[in-house]
Amino acid sequence: MGPKKILVLVSYVVVLLLAGGGGGIVSGCPASDRAALLAFRSALHEPYIGVFNTWKGSDCCHGWYGVSCDPKTHRVADITLRGEFEDPILQRPRRPRFMTGIISPEICKLTSLSSIIIADWKGISGEIPKCVTNLPFLRILDITGNRISGEIPARIGQLKRLSVLNLADNQISGRMPESITGLTGLMHLDLRNNKISGKIPRDIGRLKMLSRALLGGNKISGQIPESLTRIYRLADLDLSMNRLTGNITAALGKMAVLGTLNLDGNLLSGDIPSSLLTLSVSNLNLSRNLLTGEIPNAFGPRSYFTVLDLSYNRLRGNIPTSLKAAAYVGDLDLSHNHLCGKIPAGPPFDRLEAASLEYNSCLCGKPLKACGK
Numbered sequence: 034m035g036p037k038k039i040l041v042l043v044s045y046v047v048v049l050l051l052a053g054g055g056g057g058i059v060s061g062c063p064a065s066d067r068a069a070l071l072a073f074r075s076a077l078h079e080p081y082i083g084v085f086n087t088w089k090g091s092d093c094c095h096g097w098y099g100v101s102c103d104p105k106t107h108r109v110a111d112i113t114l115r116g117e118f119e120d121p122i123l124q125r126p127r128r129p130r131f132m133t134g135i136i137s138p139e140i141c142k143l144t145s146l147s148s149i150i151i152a153d154w155k156g157i158s159g160e161i162p163k164c165v166t167n168l169p170f171l172r173i174l175d176i177t178g179n180r181i182s183g184e185i186p187a188r189i190g191q192l193k194r195l196s197v198l199n200l201a202d203n204q205i206s207g208r209m210p211e212s213i214t215g216l217t218g219l220m221h222l223d224l225r226n227n228k229i230s231g232k233i234p235r236d237i238g239r240l241k242m243l244s245r246a247l248l249g250g251n252k253i254s255g256q257i258p259e260s261l262t263r264i265y266r267l268a269d270l271d272l273s274m275n276r277l278t279g280n281i282t283a284a285l286g287k288m289a290v291l292g293t294l295n296l297d298g299n300l301l302s303g304d305i306p307s308s309l310l311t312l313s314v315s316n317l318n319l320s321r322n323l324l325t326g327e328i329p330n331a332f333g334p335r336s337y338f339t340v341l342d343l344s345y346n347r348l349r350g351n352i353p354t355s356l357k358a359a360a361y362v363g364d365l366d367l368s369h370n371h372l373c374g375k376i377p378a379g380p381p382f383d384r385l386e387a388a389s390l391e392y393n394s395c396l397c398g399k400p401l402k403a404c405g406k
Contacts, residue, residue: 061092062102065142066109070100072139073112077157079132084114108145110170116153116178135159136176146171152199153178160184161200166191175199177223182206185229190215201225201247208232209253214239225271226250238263249273249295257282265289273318274298281319283308297321297342305343307331314338320366321345328352328367332359345369352377352396368392375404 070093074085087098093109094102101111116130132154140149141164149165151157152175160183165174172194181203189198190212198216201223208231209224220242229251237246238260246261249271256279257272268290277299285294286308293316294309301322307329309317320342327350328343336359344366351374352367362381369392376382376390376398387400397404 062094062107062109064091067091067093069139069142070097070109072142073137076137076139077132077134079154081131084132103145106145109143110145111148111150112140112143112146113148113150114152114154115150116155130154131156133157136162136181138162138164141165141167144168144170148173148175150175151179152176156180158182161186161205163188168192169194171195173197176203177201179203184208185210185213185224187212189213192216193218195219196242197221199223200227203227205229209234211236213237216240218242220266221245223247224251229253231255233258233261235260237261240264241266243267245269247271249275249298251275253277255279257285259284262288267291269293271295272299277301280304281306281309281324285309286312286314289313292316294318305329305348310336316340318342319346324348326350328356328372330355332356334358334360337361338365339363342366343370348372349394350374356381365389370394372396376401 074088079085084098087096093100094107099112099114100109102108103110133156135158136151141162146168147170150173155178157179158181161181163186166186166188171192174195175197177199182205184207185205187210189210195216196218198219205227206229209229211234214234214236217239219240222243222245225247230253232255233253235258237258241264243264244266246267253275254277257277259282262282262284267288270291273295279301280303281296281301283306286306291314294314295318297318297320299322301324304326305319305324305328310329310331311333312335315337316339318340324346328348330353332353332355338359338361341362348370350372352372354377357377357379365381365385366389368389372393373395376396385400390396390401
């Protein structure tokens with residue numbers, strides 16, 4: 034091949050590179066993605082730290098803080114804006130981390146997004162744009178720690194690739210949409226500290242990949258769905274500070290890897306299932322309910338509790354002697370019940386403070402008053 038032909042070939046390649054992305058350089062983001070980012074930014078106001086100061090120039094794939102692109106397509110793939118910074122450049126002393134405004138629907142024009150993290154800004158309000166349910170590659174939606182209101186989008190179940198849904202610490206209301214049970218790849222669900230009401234969807238057990246279900250601090254009512262106990266991978270379940278009623282199903286104590294179970298602050302009634310005291314649950318909080326009957330005498334060498342809180346219920350009878358056979362009991366609270374009889378000697382009772390056993394009907398022995406007095 035002669036020099037002229039080589040020169041023509043090189044020139045042709047250069048023209049192709051310049052033509053890529055609608056006239057932009059192929060290594061940069063498309064003009065449409067850049068426009069969508071700037072429209073998204075225009076709906077937010079962050080006056081103290083200067084998070085958006087780097088959002089300049091034509092290439093949003095390089096140097097724009099919190100923005101990353103797919104290395105092959107150069108489409109915007111991730112938006113990561115946290116109010117709690119790990120980046121030392123943004124850790125300026127005495128500068129409040131506060132952002133206002135809304136999450137603009139313009140974000141939905143970034144159709145290659147894999148993650149949206151806009152968390153812990155305290156002042157971002159408005160609703161979750163309903164159009165986010167049309168983002169086919171979305172794996173992470175994390176907008177915790179803001180003032181987002183409105184309801185969870187009804188078609189949230191369309192996000193078949195979603196693995197993390199974190200909407201905690203906002204002002205979200207309404208019910209959990211039934212379509213949420215279609216998120217069959219979901220691993221982490223955190224809806225804590227909102228105003229969500231209604232019942233937990235009956236088919237919540239369809240979320241077979243779920244390892245954390247954190248729904249505490251809402252207005253959720255009804256009973257705990259039986260299907261929830263069939264999620265094999267579930268390790269952390271927090272349903273505390275809601276309005277749940279009915280009995281605690283024994284199936285919760287038979288879940289393979291459940292280690293944390295927080296049901297405190299509800300209206301649950303009936304007996305404590307003995308299965309909760311014998312298997313894998315190590316952090317068990319059943320306090321502030323309407324539980325009755327006796328504490329099951331079912332503890333054994335496989336019982337290992339970092340936290341066991343049964344306070345503020347209507348439990349009667351003696352403290353079970355088998356509790357001494359537990360492998361370990363850390364924080365134990367049996368106060369504010371109707372327990373009676375002598376407090377067993379030895380661990381874990383020999384290191385308990387009186388507050389852990391006070392306000393019962395007739396308990397006696399250390400650390401309370403001596404029996405017979």
